[in-house]
Amino acid sequence: MTMQALEGVRVLDFTHVLAGPIATYHLALQGAEVIKLESATGDTMRHYGGQTHVDGVSPSFASVNSGKRSIVLDLKDPKDSETVRQLVAQCDVVVENFRPGVMDRLGFGYEACQALRPDLVYCSISGFGQTGSLRGNPAIDQIIQSMSGLMTLSGEPESPSMRVGFPIVDTFTGVLAAHAITTALLRRERTGQGEYLDVAMLDAAMNMMISVAGPCLAGGVRPRKQGNLGYSNSPTADTFETGDGEITLGVVRQEQFEQLAAALGREDLLSDPRFADRGGRQRHAAALREEVTAALSRHGALAWEAIFAAQGVAASAVRDLPTALAHPHLDGRALKLDSELPDGTPIQVLGPGYIARYSGVRPPGRPPRLGEHQAEVLAQMGERAAR
Structure with a gap:
C-alpha cells in the first residue's frame, strides 16, 4: 500500500470527549501519528455513561481514539510542563478543545506554542469560538443544537422542538x-x-x-418543519407505511413518478388529472399519499425496496442502526475496520467514510490504555532532541 496523505505528520492531541477526538481520529486514519495527552484520570469518554470498562476503554472511547498513543502529564506541574514544551517543538499539529483562555493560562496557547515551533498548525475547538460575546460560555452538543435553530427543523409542523438523535454538531465539528x-x-x-x-x-x-441557512441568508427564506417530507416538497419524497414496516421514497421528477406508478402497478395514477404534473401532485398531496399508501400495503418494506430498485425508483426500507451496519453492501466499502480492545477482544471501528484508490485505508490500531505509551513517546522525544 502506498503512503497515506498524513504519514509523517505528528499531532499532539489535548482534546477530550467528542468533537476534538473525532478530529484527531480522522487525522490518524490518514496516517498521522496522534499522541493523546491525558490527565491522570483520563478522558471522560473512557468510562462514558458512568460504567466501568475493561482497561478504561468504553465503546464510545474506542470508536474515536483507536490508533492513538496515550501519555499522562500534568499541565500544572513544572516538570511535566517542560516535557509538553519539548513535545510541542517536535509536533506539526496541536489540537485542543478547552474553553477559550484555558490553554493560555496553562502556558500552552497558540503564541507560546508557536514560539516553540514557528510553522505549527494549532487548532482550537470550542463551543462559540475564541472571539465574540459568547466566547466564554460553556457548551455541549445539544446547547448548540438549541441555539443554532437546528432543533426547530425536525418533526411535524406542530411538534415541539427536538434535538437530532445523536451528537450531530460534535460529529460535524470534528470532521x-x-x-x-x-x-x-x-x-x-x-x-x-x-x-x-x-x-x-x-x-x-x-x-x-x-441547505436551509444558505437560502435564509441569501433570500430571507424561513425554513419550516415538514416531518419526513423531503427537501423538494414532493409528496412522493416521503416515508410511507407498507404491509410490514416503513419505506422512504425519493420520487420528485415526472419520469420518476412514472416509474413509481409502474412499479406500484398503478399506471392509472398517470391519467388522473390531479396528479398529471408536479404542481398538481403537490396541491393534492393528501389524496396522492392515500393512493400510494394503499398500494404499498400489498407487500412489506424490504420486498418493495427490491421491486423499486429493479424499476430504478429511489427507495429504502427504514432500518435501525445495527441492521444498517450489517448490510452486506458495506462489506466492500472499507467503512468497518477491524481493531481490538487492549485485552485482545476484537471490535470494529468506522473508517473515514470514503475510498481512496491509491492510498487506501489502513486499520487504525487499537485504542490505548491510559498512559500506555508514556515510556515509548518520551524515549522517542529524547532521540529526536539528540539529532
Missing part, C-alpha cells in the same frame, strides 16, 4: 476541524507558514445547515 487542519498543512507545505485555526461548534452547525 470540519480535521478538514481545516489538513488544508492548513497543505498551505504550510506550499508557503512554509503555520496556521492558527479557530473552530466553533456554533459556526460548524450553521455551516452544516447550508
